[in-house]
Amino acid sequence: MDNSPWGYYASYMIGAEWIDEKEALVVTTKRGIEKIDFLTMFMTCFTSDLSVEAFSDIYNIDSEAPTIYAPSLKGVLSPLVVMHFLGVVSRIRSLKKGYVHYSKNLKKVKGHIKVMTNERKNIAVKRFDRVFCDYDEYTADIPENRLIKKALLFSKRILKPIIDNHQSGTKAKIMLSKALAMFENVSECVQIREVRQIKGHKLFSEYNEAVRLAKLILQRYDYSISKTSMEEENVLPFTLDMSLLYEHYVYGLLHEAYGNRISYQYKGETGYPDFLYCSNGFRAILDTKYIPKYEASSLDNNVIRQLSGYSRDLPILKKLGYKNIDEESPVPNVPCIIIYPKDGDGIKNPFEKRELKDLCKTPLRKLLKFYKICIPLPIMDTII
Structure with missing residues (x-):
């Protein structure tokens, strides 16, 4: 490096x-x-x-x-x-199906008789109630499904x-x-x-x-x-x-709480913000950072610049519901939210039964519409 x-x-x-x-x-x-x-x-x-x-x-x-x-x-x-x-x-x-070839001793003819094998296995031992057949059957019992089973x-x-x-x-x-x-x-x-x-x-x-x-x-x-x-x-x-796992984990929590109000990795001119939140009363840009130090320290300047760029990105703003906005329009004050981890605190889903705007009460000092939300990592009580 x-x-x-x-x-x-x-x-x-x-x-x-x-x-x-x-x-x-x-x-x-x-x-x-x-x-x-x-x-x-x-x-x-x-x-x-x-x-x-x-x-x-x-x-x-x-x-x-x-x-x-x-x-x-x-x-x-x-x-x-x-x-x-x-x-x-x-x-x-639904299970995938296909034709499977079978060779079996049956009670009645199916497919075609394997004459030589039938002579040896049935006729020679006077087992006249059986006939040895080759046949194909359209079934879900195909190799792919047996492998998965x-x-x-x-x-x-x-x-x-x-x-x-x-x-x-x-x-x-x-x-x-x-x-x-x-x-x-x-x-x-x-x-x-x-x-x-x-x-x-x-x-x-x-x-x-x-x-x-x-x-x-x-x-x-x-x-x-x-x-x-x-x-x-x-x-x-x-x-x-771990950074991408945490991002997917947070998306699972957001999707569980807010459903289709959350968009993941929407493509803008300046990049792909992790999440966009859009409802009638609140719109926001959210980004996960697997950086535990944010619990007690200020945001890095690069992170602030990254989210500030997203908040001025026209495709992203239009996805958030600002339909008539263009290059000459006033810049809307879109809340920018950083989500970071810390040790678990026993809360299963901090977003559940809570509006996102209620989690954004106190903006970061000397920054307009910037917020931090801590989503803890789940911790095991005992080791399995």
């Missing part, structure tokens, strides 16, 4: 990566990885209307590299992938301690039960060679992501469901963008 000493800079990333063939770098959050309730953050992200691809940007996993010994991260990666998987599966509205059963084992002990365990159990009910008539039998052959299709984005995550879950435990109950202190190399 320019004008900085040589080294590895993690910024707001946590995770584990190989530096070379022998040494690995493990980075945990400054707050202590054992305290942040990642499961609640992941689940809250899926209460919003973001696409399944958007959540994939939060983290990256190198599934081909060797695992890294990182006990401090063992409670992050598995819940992250599993909750992402459940969130994607929950958005599948098997990964759901793995997920059930992985999430068992969370369901039994975590405050959000009931919600996770409901999501899992609904997903398994959808795949009730699908077999869980899938061969490893079949897994490798399963390809995505551009018309089924949810399926593509579900299949990708299912493969990752099965590969993580070597296709052996008994390994999911073991204490896993080795993790696949991965990085998790």
Whole structure:
């Protein structure tokens, strides 16, 4: 980095990566990885209307590299992938179907008879009530669905301690039960060679992501469901963008409280503000900053300039409801709100049953219409 000493800079990333063939770098959050309730953050992200691809940007996993010994991260990666998987599966509205080839001994002819096999299995042993047939059947019991079903059963084992002990365990159990009910008539039998052959299709984005995550879950435990109950202190190399996770977490809370009054990452001339809030009585520009120091310090000048630019951006102002505004119009005083984190305070959703304007009572000193709102990170009472 320019004008900085040589080294590895993690910024707001946590995770584990190989530096070379022998040494690995493990980075945990400054707050202590054992305290942040990642499961609640992941689940809250899926209460919003973001696409399944958007959540994939939060983290990256190198599934081909060797695992890294990182006990401090063992409670992050598995819940992250599993909750992402459940969130994607929950958005599948109907099961994909296809033709599956079967070769079976039946009581009546279906498809066509395999003469030589039927002679050996039935005629030779005087089993005349059976006939061996080859046939194709249009069914939901296709390899993609069997793969997802098997990964759901793995997920059930992985999430068992969370369901039994975590405050959000009931919600996770409901999501899992609904997903398994959808795949009730699908077999869980899938061969490893079949897994490798399963390809995505551009018309089924949810399926593509579900299949990708299912493969990752099965590969993580070597296709052996008994390994999911073991204490896993080795993790696949991965990085998790805490800044982007916090942004998605806040959006989940905002969407839960305000619904379609919130717009996410609307494109303006000067950039993409995280959120726009528009109602009949209040309009605002909101931006998340994963900077805990804002609890006791003033905003950085660059942050002030960034939001000031958004508040003069014509496409953004028109999205906020200023329909007749142009380059010659007076500049409206749009409230600019910075959202920042701190340690949890037990409040589930600070926006719930509260109007946003009621949270903006005191503007920042010497700044017009600038406000700070603290949205705490959820903290676990006990370690699972």
